[in-house]
Amino acid sequence: MFTKILIANRGEIACRVAATAHRLGIKTVAVYSEADANAKHVAVCDESVLIGPPPAKESYLRADRIIEVALATGAQAIHPGYGFLSENEDFAEACAKAGLVFIGPPASAIRAMGSKSAAKALMETADVPLVPGYHGDNQDADFLRQQADRIGYPVLLKASAGGGGKGMRIVDRSEDFKAALESCKREAINSFGDDKVLVEKYLIRPRHIEIQVFADTRGDCVYLFERDCSVQRRHQKVLEEAPAPGMTAERRRAMGEAAVAAAKAVGYVGAGTVEFIANQDGSFYFMEMNTRLQVEHPVTEMITGLDLVEWQLRVAAGEPLPKKQDELRIHGHALEARIYAENPEKGFLPAIGTLRHMHTPRAVHFETGQGAAAGHPAAIRIDSGVRSGDAISPFYDPMIAKLIVWGEDRAEALAHMSQALAEYQVVGLATNVAFLKRLVESAPFSQADLDTGLIERHRDALFPAAQPASLPVLALAAASLLASEKNGAASDPWADTSGWRMNAALVRSLDFGDEAKRQPLTVTYEGEGWQLGLDGRTARMTLVEQLGPRLTIKLDGAAVRGSVVRDGEMFHVFTGGEHSTLHYNDPLAHAGEAEAEGGRLTAPMPGKIVALLTEKGATVEKGAPLLIMEAMKMEHTIAAPAAGTVEDLLYAVGDQVAEGAQLLAFKVTQAA
Structure with missing residues (x-):
């Protein structure tokens, strides 16, 4: 086994690899860009070395610099994580030439599967089923359009060297083909440095099912069952689960054996994922092979009780696979939700900013991957590469965390996920947490009516019109503000807001508003409490308890609990599993800015x-x-x-x- 490895990545995967390495007694070296100088992965590794400016092409994609650091620090191997250089055959070859072990497949396997076109030709010879399409080298626009016309619309344009949903376009009509092709090629060249595309038949209501495979240097290969990754936006996965709902033992075996055949066809070593597109009738077709560990690998770990990173390290060190195929079992059900800094209501536009407040669910972080399936009593796991106070920058993927849950069955796992999302609090930038909660609780997902178009088909239900904040939400915000004023008065008598008047009660208006409506709240001071007025309604409020951002109030005698986090003029109220954002117009601060001029x-x-x-x-x-x-x-x-x-x-x-x-x-x- 290795004594020191370099982790050529950042974020949660770098933290994940470091945790497993440390458990095995292996020291770790982190590399980081100037933007990541204070990042979590730098803090958790034993050593760290700056490799360049923030842009990835000047830091995390600098293969020569990374190898130089590995040699200088005495690392014996390099773990590439996923993304960046993880599927770069030149980097794998360069590692070997430098006497370093690349913790991944051989360069020949990466090369064989790196081109979707070449991979499909290879799979055809291995009798792995393929989707009808054109995977050749002719990239003439008119020729590609002719191929699309021949295949029949809708078709899917896909970057041959792509992944992660980049460089993909669905084309419904022949007349739209040229514009879609130009856009696809632009995105492909910017993301992968290669604008070659392939054209495939776009299946109606398909499911995206992938098989986790693992092979060692001795020729043995196993499949660790499947993951359903059908729920996607922009061709990128949103929710993943294992095992796939409705999967029969016969179909699981057929897909697993096809995946192993695909891996053996390229002399594969290490962790890999063979991705299939599946029809609702159970037929399936090879899409591509990801020659690395996947973002969603934790759900496989949770149902098998295995640490796939440990398997990677052992196989890379020349050890045999820890288990044979007949020793592998499925235990329970696992779900993973990718928590992103993005705005689902604005086309999932990525968000940047500082995580000013982050409260995670009551979770056990089994960083080693030893989950409930291995006898661990916990049902929730969080893999994250950021902490409260960290920044999400424009330079890298805006993932905040992976929230993974386990249950005895799918229903229990769904309940754990819904509760965990209800407890997840993030302030400072837009996130998809509320959207994920709606998605998990939606009828189609909870009933396992899955396909890659689920989000678009149920857009009205998943993106409801904004509703004005309720009185309990406004009351929590008001209680937080009033308590803050009272605490401030303890050290400044001029800031006293007790509301004492000689002949009448103090009445003031708190001007709150949200995306749906402006809602001025009238507050009348009444001894130990307040009378609230909103749109002709009244309710008496008292503050029962305050512990940091957590508050308990009584509203007309009924207890209301929640957390309130103030960020400048914004009040973030978390209650009942919902997150409401209120703007407070402070009449003294004059903090609001006018709307930008039209046009x-x-x-x-x-x-x-x-x-x-x-x-x-x-x-x-x-x-x-x-x-x-x-x-x-x-x-x-x-x-x-x-x-x-x-x-x-x-x-x-x-x-x-x-x-x-x-x-x-x-x-x-x-x-x-």
Whole structure:
């Protein structure tokens, strides 16, 4: 076994690998960019070395620099995690040439599976079922369109070197093919340095089921069952679970054996995932093989009681697989929710900012992967690479954490996930926590009516119209504010807010509002409590207890509990498993800013202009695409908010823009 390894990654996977390595008595070396100098993965490793500026291509993608650090620190092996260099055959070869063990498959296997086109040709010879499509080298736009016409719409355009949902477009009509192809190729070249694409038949209501495989250097290979990753947005996974609902023993065996055949066809070693697209009738087709550990590997660990990172380290050190196929068993059911800094209501637009407050569920962090299936009494696990106070930057994936739960069956696992999401609190930036809770509790997911279009098909239910904050939510915010004022008065007599008046009660208005409605709350001071007034209703409120952000109040005698976190003018109220955000208009602070003038189109986040779709002086209709930005390796289209005229384009293709920057001058001729 190794005595020291270098972890060529960041975030939760770097922390995860470090935890297992330490449990095995292996020292770890972290590498970090200037943006990650104070990151969690740096703190948990034994040594750390700066490798470059924030952009990944100048730091985490610097293969030469990483190998140099490994040799200088005496590391014997490099664990690439996932993403960055984990599926880079040149990096794997460079490690071998430097005398370092690459904790992953041989370069030949990465190369064979790295091109989706070549991989599908190889799988065809191995008798692994394939989706109808074109996987060849001819990249002429007219030829590719002809192939799409032949296959029949809808078709899926997919970057040959891609992954993670990048460089993928669904095309429903022949006339839309050219624009989709151009966009797909742009995103592919920016994400992978290769704009080659393949064209496949897009299946209606398919499920995304993947098989975890593991092979050692002695030629043995096993499958560790399946994961259902059907629930996706932008072709990226949102929820994963194991085992797949409705999976029969016969189908599991057939898919597992096909996955092992795929791995053996390329001489695979280590952890890998063979991904299949499956019809509702049970038929399945090979999509691709990810030659690395997957983000969703914890659900496999939870149902098998195994530590897949430990398996990686042992296999890379030349040891045999710890178990044979007939020794592997499934215990219970596991779910994983990816908690992201993003805004689901705005097309899942990534968010950046500081985690000013983060409270996680009452969870046991079994960092070693030894879960409930191995006899551990806990049912909840959190894998995270950030802490409260850390920043989510525009340079890397905006994942905050992976929330993993286990139950004796799917119903119990769902209950644990719903409760855990209800307890998850994040303040400082937008997250998908509330959306995940709605998704987990939705009828189609809870009933396992799964397919990759679930989110879009149930958009109305999953994205309900914003509702005004309830009186209990407003009361909690008011109680927090009033208690804060009272505490401040203890050290400053001029800040006294006791409300004492000689001949009358003090009456004041607290101006709260949310996305749905402005709701001024009338507060009348009454001895040890307050009388609240809202839209003609009244209720008496008393503060029972306050412990940090946690409050208990009584509202007309009924107990109301929750947490209130103030962030500037914003009050974040967590109660009943819901998160409400209220804006408080402080009449003394004059903190609010006026809305930007009409016609000003601004960048929703830092990024780069990749395409201009209009010109100065153009007259456009509402919704017309004006330009395309790329941020966090995803394309975002800026559209006309109303009918109007483009008066000026303020940036050119290739320009970097800051969040909030005005992108173009636009004159509205017809109200939106």
